[in-house]
Amino acid sequence: MPPGGYFGKALLIDLNTGSSRAEPIEEPVLRSYIGGAGLGTWLMHKYCPVGVDPLDPQAPLNFVFSPLVGTPLTTSAKFAVVAKSPLTGRLTDALASSHFAIAGKLTGHDAIVLRGACQEPSVVVIDRDGITIEPAHDLWGLPAAEAEAQLRESHGPAWRVAAIGAAGERGVRYATISHDGRHAGRGGLGAVMGSKRCKAILVRPGTKVGSADPAGVLAAARNLRQRSFGPATAKYRELGTMANLLAFNAISTLPTRNFSAPRFEGAPSLAAEEIADLKQLARNSCASCSIGCEHIYRGPNGKKTRMEYENVFALGPLCGVSDPDAVIAASSRCDELGLDTISTGGTIAWAMECVEKGLIDAPWLRFGDPEALLRAIEEIGAREGLGDLLAQGSRAASQVIGQGSGAFAAHVKGLELPGYEPRTLQAMALGLAVNARGADHNRSGAYEADLSGAHDRLAGGEPHVVGAIETENRAAVMDSLILCKFLRGVFEDPFPEWAGLLGTVTGWNVGAGELATTARRIVLAKRLFNLREGWTREEDWLPDRFLSEPLELESGRTATLTASRLEAMIDSYYRGRGLDETGVPTPATLSELSLHRLMDSEPIGAKWDSGGPNGYDDDTGHGHQERDAYDRRPRGDGPGWDDDSRRGKAARDRHPGAVS
Ligand code: SF4
Numbered sequence: 001m002p003p004g005g006y007f008g009k010a011l012l013i014d015l016n017t018g019s020s021r022a023e024p025i026e027e028p029v030l031r032s033y034i035g036g037a038g039l040g041t042w043l044m045h046k047y048c049p050v051g052v053d054p055l056d057p058q059a060p061l062n063f064v065f066s067p068l069v070g071t072p073l074t075t076s077a078k079f080a081v082v083a084k085s086p087l088t089g090r091l092t093d094a095l096a097s098s099h100f101a102i103a104g105k106l107t108g109h110d111a112i113v114l115r116g117a118c119q120e121p122s123v124v125v126i127d128r129d130g131i132t133i134e135p136a137h138d139l140w141g142l143p144a145a146e147a148e149a150q151l152r153e154s155h156g157p158a159w160r161v162a163a164i165g166a167a168g169e170r171g172v173r174y175a176t177i178s179h180d181g182r183h184a185g186r187g188g189l190g191a192v193m194g195s196k197r198c199k200a201i202l203v204r205p206g207t208k209v210g211s212a213d214p215a216g217v218l219a220a221a222r223n224l225r226q227r228s229f230g231p232a233t234a235k236y237r238e239l240g241t242m243a244n245l246l247a248f249n250a251i252s253t254l255p256t257r258n259f260s261a262p263r264f265e266g267a268p269s270l271a272a273e274e275i276a277d278l279k280q281l282a283r284n285s286c287a288s289c290s291i292g293c294e295h296i297y298r299g300p301n302g303k304k305t306r307m308e309y310e311n312v313f314a315l316g317p318l319c320g321v322s323d324p325d326a327v328i329a330a331s332s333r334c335d336e337l338g339l340d341t342i343s344t345g346g347t348i349a350w351a352m353e354c355v356e357k358g359l360i361d362a363p364w365l366r367f368g369d370p371e372a373l374l375r376a377i378e379e380i381g382a383r384e385g386l387g388d389l390l391a392q393g394s395r396a397a398s399q400v401i402g403q404g405s406g407a408f409a410a411h412v413k414g415l416e417l418p419g420y421e422p423r424t425l426q427a428m429a430l431g432l433a434v435n436a437r438g439a440d441h442n443r444s445g446a447y448e449a450d451l452s453g454a455h456d457r458l459a460g461g462e463p464h465v466v467g468a469i470e471t472e473n474r475a476a477v478m479d480s481l482i483l484c485k486f487l488r489g490v491f492e493d494p495f496p497e498w499a500g501l502l503g504t505v506t507g508w509n510v511g512a513g514e515l516a517t518t519a520r521r522i523v524l525a526k527r528l529f530n531l532r533e534g535w536t537r538e539e540d541w542l543p544d545r546f547l548s549e550p551l552e553l554e555s556g557r558t559a560t561l562t563a564s565r566l567e568a569m570i571d572s573y574y575r576g577r578g579l580d581e582t583g584v585p586t587p588a589t590l591s592e593l594s595l596h597r598l599m600d601s602e603p604i605g606a607k608w609d610s611g612g613p614n615g616y617d618d619d620t621g622h623g624h625q626e627r628d629a630y631d632r633r634p635r636g637d638g639p640g641w642d643d644d645s646r647r648g649k650a651a652r653d654r655h656p657g658a659v660s
Pocket residue numbers: 075097236284285286289290291292293294484485486487
């Protein structure tokens with residue numbers, strides 16, 4: 001029997017053949033990686049061929065659920081999508097919300113793993129009875145929301161749909177996967193799905209999942225719901241994350257015109273405080289949420305558009321645009337095409353600066369021009385004109401343009417920066433530099449340490465490193481349980497409280513200490529995945545602009561982040577994480593966190609028998625490459641997870657019942 005909250009299995013689907021099978025996930029794995037982003041990372045270690053191109057059909061695309069999904073715990077209706085990013089070539093894990101999470105899990109699986117590619121544009125239909133692959137030529141080219149509506153019309157309202165837009169079909173490297181207007185947004189997961197010619201996945205609930213202590217879960221849910229109405233979430237209910245815009249502008253951390261300034265003179269005209277009364281239509285919420293942070297605005301032609309700080313920052317100040325109608329229209333168009341607004345705005349802003357410097361010949365693409373912004377988005381979505389270059393993201397585009405343009409391409413590992421100025425938020429500078437996913441504000445919440453007021457945010461040092469590690473650990477647990485980050489403020493003592501919730505659902509006697517270890521394991525499991533894909537320390541870094549251009553602030557201070565200061569923080573971070581000076585986990589760390597098990601487990605390439613040229617034991621040499629790469633990795637002597645691998649069984653015999 002699997003523990004409460006789990007089915008103890010993943011559904012593996014081979015899109016080449018339409019075949020599928022359920023693969024057990026052992027309880028020690030579930031306990032060690034929980035679900036969501038953590039379990040997704042474990043699945044990537046297991047199912048992703050080493051060195052595979054992210055858009056190769058054999059690259060897996062994982063939809064991962066969590067033990068809390070399906071419980072009445074507020075904000076728990078979330079799922080993770082995990083794959084190798086076509087933007088970064090490293091691990092990416094994005095979360096999305098709502099009914100797809102519940103319906104997907106209640107197909108009877110903790111994860112759905114897609115590999116291979118459909119023969120033609122198709123949709124994958126999954127319920128408890130099995131899977132079918134249906135042709136979907138008529139849906140190809142539609143916005144995700146329209147495809148979703150048509151599929152629910154044709155198949156019935158019990159079905160829930162995750163779909164891609166035209167950007168994913170065309171391989172834009174920062175395309176999204178959408179469900180009910182929410183996006184698994186960062187890292188280009190939509191392009192991975194498009195490379196499999198998969199327009200949409202339909203799931204329908206067909207079973208139930210139990211909790212170890214149903215009465216305890218109900219009591220915890222009531223308690224949490226009550227607390228979710230309190231002051232810790234008021235900001236999200238009242239104005240939503242758009243409230244950050246004026247606040248960040250006031251403290252010189254609102255990235256403007258491709259990070260050339262930390263304040264935007266046009267910020268007031270974009271502020272929710274100014275435009276909400278005129279343009280806001282409604283508030284909305286994900287399934288199973290008592291907060292309701294979504295603020296829906298009136299877009300072009302009356303279209304409903306969800307507005308958040310990140311899309312306003314990226315399509316407004318970052319591109320120098322202050323017209324609220326243009327920013328809402330740009331955001332709406334990104335939604336329709338299925339584009340990550342942060343990477344879209346970041347890449348366009350980089351191109352605008354290239355035009356300003358005479359490096360790209362596109363005189364129409366000027367900072368502050370709403371028409372230029374909208375035209376650039378169309379060209380990216382269509383991959384036409386300049387858009388074909390910009391569809392690769394700012395890192396790849398700057399490598400094509402050269403001439404020093406990489407210095408102001410604002411990305412880490414290829415992922416464009418979110419709306420946090422690293423020179424005025426120096427704990428965040430570290431968090432952005434070292435995160436496995438690249439420049440990201442959801443996997444590293446280090447800005448919280450900067451904004452706490454406890455330390456000088458312009459003078460990064462040891463306290464900032466501690467803050468960056470702590471917030472990264474907290475994010476790893478929240479993204480794996482999964483609970484919405486907007487709930488985080490209601491937990492006064494998070495790890496014991498989260499351990500209590502997990503224990504009530506699963507029946508595990510799990511404490512805060514174990515959960516803290518789990519957090520560290522998940523953070524480093526992501527790093528280990530990147531390491532096997534070729535990561536080196538040079539990738540944990542920020543673009544030159546941030547290290548060579550100090551910012552003069554209105555306060556009279558100068559915000560300077562030197563390379564030596566960043567390097568010192570990274571060195572300290574590595575020590576704090578148990579890494580050597582090259583950023584690789586030490587043998588002691590691998591052992592303490594039982595990560596040698598992850599690295600010792602037999603790659604699924606040897607087990608996933610999709611037959612013929614798509615398997616790994618074929619004569620293409622792929623399988624040998626993969627095994628060779630694994631053989632080069634450092635090894636521990638702990639047990640593997642593979643039930644039917646001799647190495648795994650022998651190891652378990654040596655360590656019966658070993659659980660981290
Ligand atoms: S707080 Fe917002 S994002 Fe989080 S679950 Fe609720 S509606 Fe969704």
